[in-house]
Amino acid sequence: MREENKNFFQKVYAVAKLIPYGRVTSYGAIAKYLGATRSARMVGWAMNGAHNMPEVPAHRVVNKIGLLTGKHHFDGTNLMQQLLESEGINVVDNQITDFEKHFWDPWKELG
DNA sequence: CCTGTGACATAAG
DNA sequence: CCTTATGCCACAG
Numbered sequence: 001m002r003e004e005n006k007n008f009f010q011k012v013y014a015v016a017k018l019i020p021y022g023r024v025t026s027y028g029a030i031a032k033y034l035g036a037t038r039s040a041r042m043v044g045w046a047m048n049g050a051h052n053m054p055e056v057p058a059h060r061v062v063n064k065i066g067l068l069t070g071k072h073h074f075d076g077t078n079l080m081q082q083l084l085e086s087e088g089i090n091v092v093d094n095q096i097t098d099f100e101k102h103f104w105d106p107w108k109e110l111g
Numbered sequence: 112c113c114t115g116t117g118a119c120a121t122a123a124g
Numbered sequence: 125c126c127t128t129a130t131g132c133c134a135c136a137g
Contacts, residue, residue, distance in 0.1 A: 008134075009134095009135095026119085027118070027119055027120090028119065028120065031119080031120095036132090036133075036134090037120095037132095038119090038120080038131070038132045038133075039119090039132065039133050039134070040119040040120060040132085041116095041117055041118085041119050041120085041132070041133075041134085042117085042119090042132090042133060042134055042135085043118085043119080044117065044118035044119065045116090045117055045118080045133095045134070045135070046118095046134090047118055048117080048118065049135095058118080061118080062118085063118080063119060063120085064119075064120070068118090069118055069119080070118030071118085072118080073118055113137105114136105114137090115135105115136085115137085116134105116135090116136085116137105117133105117134100117135095119131105119132090120130105120131090120132090121129105121130085121131085121132105122128100122129085122130085122131105123127105123128085123129080123130100124126100124127085124128080124129100
């Protein structure tokens with residue numbers, strides 16, 4: 001594994017850590033910020049490895065429509081939803097309500 | 112080196 | 125609105 005490859009993961013983790021409390025973002029947004037707009041899937045893959053990263057709020061990362069597609073990767077079936085709701089984010093049917101309102105775009109906020 | 116896979120995104124039917 | 129198909133790219137085996 002080349003260091004650059006690791007850097008990709010580190011970037012993903014770094015951006016995820018920057019997500020403010022009560023905010024959420026999308027895989028695509030992070031991918032875009034990393035300069036790999038079409039590698040949104042890799043962000044998800046990186047999130048898979050983020051389980052060892054307690055400081056990485058993977059639950060704040062959802063797909064572009066605010067759907068909790070990755071909830072199955074958490075312990076319980078609704079843990080991800082509970083975490084989001086605990087941050088003041090309403091989730092209905094695995095989907096974040098007022099997603100745009102809570103959306104946090106790293107490209108916009110950091111770039 | 113090649114194949115399979117993935118927590119996505121977009122387009123088409 | 126639904127399902128399929130394709131692109132994308134890095135990682136794991």
